[in-house]
Each structure stands twice: as C-alpha cells, then as structure tokens.
Amino acid sequence: MASKATLNSEQAIKSETSSKNSGPPHISLSKEDSEDVGDDLLREDWKPELPPRRSTLELMNVSQKSPTSSLRIGITTTRPKLQSTATTALSLADADGQLHSDELQRNSATSLRSSPSHKSLRSHTPIYRSRSGTISEIDDTTSILSYHHLPGGSDAESILGDLLTTDQRSPQWLFSHGDRHVKQDEMPFDNNEPTADFNREFDEIPDLVEDGSNEAELLQQWESKRKHFLILSAAGKPIFNRHGSDNLISGYIGITQTIFSFFESSNDQLKSFSAGKSRFVALTRGPLYLVAISKLGESDSQLRVQLDSLYMQILSTLTLPTLENLFSKRPSTDLRRPLQGTESLLAALADSFTRGSPSTLLSALECLKLRKRDREAINNAMLQVKCKDLLYGLIVAGGRLVSVIRPRSHSLHPGDLQLIFNMLFEAGSVKASEGESWIPMCLPGFNKNGYLYMYVRFLDILKEKESEEVHKSTDTTEDRIAILLISANREGFYELQKMATEVIRYLEKIDKLSTIKSAIIQGRPTTTDIVPGTVLQHFLYKSRGNLQYVMPSYEPSFITLLGRRRLLSVYHALHAGVHAKTGHLKVYHCISREHVALAWITPMFELYCIADGSVERNALAQAANKVIEYIRSQEERVFIIGGVVSHGPSTLTLDE
C-alpha cells in the first residue's frame, strides 16, 4: 500500500504563485461531480487514491514547501462571503486574530496526500509533551487516519476529499504519515486537572476575626483556590482581588508589588513564572499591575488575554484619560473609590474566566441560530425605526447575538461586546433592575478616550414555566431578550427609548419575537443533534472572518461546573498547542486519560473538538469533517455575516 499513488501538492496544485500576490484572495476550484457525496464521509470503505482530478486549482501564493502536507483548502469564488476579508460586523482589536488579505494570499492550499498506514491510533505511542512545555513532532509512523478500516475502493478522494467534492469552499483534512503539521501531545494539564474541590472555587472566604485567630485557616482556603486575580496600583494599593479580603492577603500583595518593582527597576519586565502548581502571569498596563495566579493549566498568553480583559473593564468604567489623570495627579490614588460599584463586574468577568469562557478563549462571539430570512426581517425592523443618534443597535437573546446594526465606518470589537455581555448577563445589577437602563460606558476597542451611552431593555417573553425548561435544557440561566441601543449622545435616552419601543412593536407585528423565543427555547443543539451518531462530545468552531463561534450544548457530557471546566481546560490546551505552531495550516492533536482531542486551524476557521478517549483518530477526523460540513451548510444561520450597515450619526464626539 505504501506504493499507492500519492497526490502531493506539486501535482495537485496548479499554482499561480507570484502573479496573484497583489490581487484579492482568489482561490477557485472547478467543481466536478458529486452533489451527494456527503454520505461518503461516513463510508468506511477504503478507496485508493487517484491522481489529481481534473480540478483546476487556481491557488494563491503557495508557500507550502513540503510536499507532505495533507490539508486542502478550496475556496470558490462564487460565494465570496466566506472569504474572511469580507466586511464583518465584528473586528478584533488585536491584529493577531484579524485575518488580513495578505494572510489569505499567503495561504497555502495544499492537496491531499496519503501515506497509508495500517496502524490505528491506539497502536501508536504518542510522543508526550514534557512538563517544560516543548512540543515534540509526531513520529513518522503515526497516522491519524488509519486506513485499515478503509477497504479497497476506487476513489480515495471521495472519502478524504469528499467535502471538497461536495463543496469546494471547504477545507478538509486528514493526517498522514510524516505530516509535519500534526503535533501530538499529552494533555498538558493532567497535573492540574480540576477536581471536586473546584466546586468550592467560588465559595466566599469569610472575614478575618478580630484577633486574627482564623488567619491560617483562611489563608489555606485562599491557597486552595484554583485561580486568583489581583490588580494593584504601581504604588501597591490593592484595586481588585477576587478571593479574600485585602487584610488577609496583604502579605501576598506586598510580595507581588515588590516583585513588580524589582523587575521594573532592573528594566526587566516581569512576565511570568511558576511556583509549584501555580502559574503567575503579570501584566503592566499604565499605572496598573495585573496578576493572574492559575492552577488551571492555561498558557501565559491565555492568562494575559484574561488580564487584559479585566483592564479593559476598568477602562470601560473610567476611560483611559481619567485613569491616567488620577495617577499622574496622585500616584497613591485609591482606585477602589472611582471604581465603586463595578467590583461585581470585575468579579463576574474573573469568574467567567475561571469557569471557562469559549468567548474569551477564542476572542469571538456566539449568535443565536436563526433562519436567514428571519434574521433579515429582524435587522430590517431595527433599520426601519432607527433613530438619528444611534451608533450601534443590537438584539441579544440568552447571551447570544440576534441582530447587529452599525455605521459603515465602525465595526464592533468582540472585546467590547464581551464587556457588555458580562455586564448584562453575568453580573446581576442591570439584570435585576426591573426597568430600562441608561449606562455610560467606555468601549475601549471602539475608543479608549470617551464614553458612549447604552440604552438597555430586557424583555421577559418567556413564561415562568418555559423559563424553567430553558434552564434545564440549556446551560444558561439567561433567557431574556435584550435590546441594546448605543449612542454618543448622553441626552439620547428618550430618543433611544422610543426607538426600542418601536422595534418591539415592529417585531411583534411581523411575529418575530416568537421566532426568537422559540430559538431560545430550543437552545443549543447537542453534538448528536448536529451530526447523528457522531463520536464528538463537544466542539468549538470559530469563523475567523466573522469573529464568531459556534458550539453545541454542554449537554450531556459537560453539564456540571467541573465537567465544563475540564472541557474548557482541554480547549485551552488545544488552543495553546495549536497556536504555538507557525504556518497557516495547523493541526494539533492531543490525548489524555479520558479524551482525544483535536485542533485544526486554517485561515478561515479554528475547530476544536473532543471525543471520548476510546475513539480512534480516523473517527475523530471524520467527525471533524462532518462538523465543517454542518457549519458550511448552516453558515448563514449560525453567523451574522457583515451585520447591517446603517447610516450612523455623521459626526461623533465623545464625552470624556
């Protein structure tokens, strides 16, 4: 079998490398045969591979040097929306995650190559990652797609490339012999895997008694927490501390400050270090020191993203000029006072990181799945009644985006939206208010220097009984619809209130509130709803162009706090592993006692998926392809593509 025809990238790709460098990303494949090859995905019969199809591949600059690559990307030009340079509703402040056209142009599009191996997953000895975190290359004998399940047939590509033949837009992949893109790893968090004690993670630490006699006991409780966040001023004043009182941990605060200033004075910016099972990651932002201490196995950069998000929450309360002013006037400023009332927002944010937040991990947002027609009708309702001062208009249901309208010149940053969602759905304050809210808020991704004003109205459209059902069947306690209207006009409340009333009336008239309602009640589908019979227990799919993600319900495998945390720990490990790699086509595979998991990144998407440890790699691979197929077929339902562009206010001045 080893001598079987091999389709390598040189053969398969007619690449027009240099000539296309400056043009827009444009990769096309001629589509031949097979409208109905979908079933092939599940077909287990082996088909030897064929030489290149008649496919004409016009590919961008193919940077793939290795003929051994085994992923294929095909993008048709007929559906340009998928190309990630298309206008999106969301944008990422951090250019890292932003997909640039030049990146697309550099995309390697490589073809299928098979190097059949008779070995199945279980027969391999994976190369484990050492605790130091180095990644070892998969060994040459490893093959994730194991062929011995695939008895002879005539067209290997219809198994391995079926997505390609079904719809050429979609990448598909396999692992093959010697594939240098595949990294395999032991779950790096085994030592840190959260255990039952995680259920007490959010229990409050009581106050010190006056004579201090319970100090040792409380400190022990403090140390048993898996995750800490500390924020101090450069002068050493505590600003935020998730667990325990300042008094209790004053020793730690002192040490932290000393370490910071020591490194700073020696011009050596402290970034991170380990102590026992804990990882310390530090971030300096202007006059603030932020520290995360984690025993959950996240990577430094993941923890830094979390710290940065806490910093953004502080900016969103104060704005950057105010923050800087306070400290330049008085370095000993106690920031707790100006932040008063927002501790709960910081704590809610910190806790969502500790519980595990797909949204933070992926820097992306989730949408409520709706028919395209329904979403358009809802968008249209907002546009019809849009008021003059409106900057952004959003409808959010159960913490998921339903509709977004925005001015042409401004996109929305996922980080900003996350702060808003945290405020509305995680923290209790706005939620508990029985009326409408008018909230001055700086959206740092939009503009760090001034305030916007957000009108919020919650609609309780679910009856109590329905509500209970939703809570039972989904993993959220949030089932209300929120209408958010954002303006730069601090006097804009009544105008936006009127607009909100009209939006609601309009949606009722066209009967779309009930559509949203049934989507909420339906909740997220389980993996087996999505792909009947799939081996996957869960997955995260991020559309890099849209900065949005899709995931199934945490049901049935990850419904508990601990189960969910373990799942998210796997995702963090996958995410860290796959992002440690360079190049554009990345696959990362890891196994632990309980799970096999896979990360797969292309310029268009990131897919993370997980299955039970007994699942073989080929099955995992096929299941992953099935997810891609599902997303592709549902793309216009599960993502908001572009958002609706409205004519925003012509000039914008922000209050400082």
Added chain:
Amino acid sequence: MAARVQTGNRPNAKFAQFKLVLLGESAVGKSSLVLRFVKDQFDDYRESTIGAAFLTQTITLDEQTTVKFEIWDTAGQERYKSLAPMYYRNANCAVVVYDITQASSLDKAKSWVKELQRQANENIIIALAGNKADLVTDHPDKRAVPTAEAEAYAKEAGLLFFETSAKTAENVKDLFTAIARKLPLEQAGPRGLRANPRAGVDLRPEPQAQGGGCNC
C-alpha cells in the same frame, strides 16, 4: 404648563404623570426603595446600580386621581456626578435618601438637596428619606442619625420627611403617596418637556462636577 390630565370613562377621573429622581450616596437603599415601591420586593444581596435605571409605577390617590411616576434611580457614585443634571432636570419631584446608620450619608443627602434647590426645577418637591429603619428597631445603638435631627433639617429646608425601610416596606408607600399628594396637578405633565428636554426653566449651564475629583 397645563396638567396632563386625561378624562377617562368616569367624568371626573384624572391622570397625571410626573418625573421623579432618586439621589443619595451609594448603598443607602435607593434601588431597594424603588424595587419595594414598584414590585413590592426586597433583595438582600443587591448589586450596585450601574448607570441609572428608569422605571414607572402608577398609584391611585383616590377614586378620581391616578398618578404615574416615571422614576430615575441613579447610581450615586462620584463618577456619574456630571450626569446627574440630566436626571433631575425637569424632574417634578425628588427623593433624597440617606442611611440612618451612616451619619456621613446625611451630609451627602444635604449636598444633593442643595444642588437640587440651586439647579433643578424651581417647584420641585423634595422628600428626604432616612432608610434602613429596620436596622435600629432591634439595635437602637446602630442609629447614627437621630430622627429629630433629620426632621429639623427637613423642616428648615422645606422637605417632606420619612424614615423608611425598603426591607420591611415601612413608610415606603406613604413616602410616594405624600409626594403625589403634594404635586400640584396643574403642574403635571412632563410629557411635553420630553420632546424638548432643554425646554422650561432649565436653561442654566450645567454644574461642573464638584469637590475637585473623586480620589480624596
């Protein structure tokens, strides 16, 4: 400005709508008073208000008269101070709240009263509410503001005065009813002002944030 009085099916029925603003230091119980008034509920673990909340509640004064309050529950933190004028501008009435177990909260209340008397609608009805009265029933030593002292101040400043408890509902309804009774129906009807928020008496410049910053 004519009263916004609607004559319904009954010949002499009157309906009036008033704008009310709650002010006071944070954590004295403003939101709790509103929640008690609007929903007749109380929440022991209430999170601080973010920004401001807008609610409505209608009360019936007598068979003839229904009064609808449009309530602004403000957050009370220093950083929102410069927004306060937007909430009390055109307000027909205000409830200034302090916590009877915190002496400093009365000082804060007094400064709000002063600001209202200088900057708000000339005819604004102001009520002073000493909240958390329930805390001193069992522990009289917890009281930090003697009733007589607050009452004397209220009288001098021309304010309605109540000691309230959002927790037990003591005096909450009475507070709002007393305000409604004092509001001259002829002056009701802020609806007209809504369309043009800067209309009416309030053309004075907005006050600057006072006290020289908040990091004291």
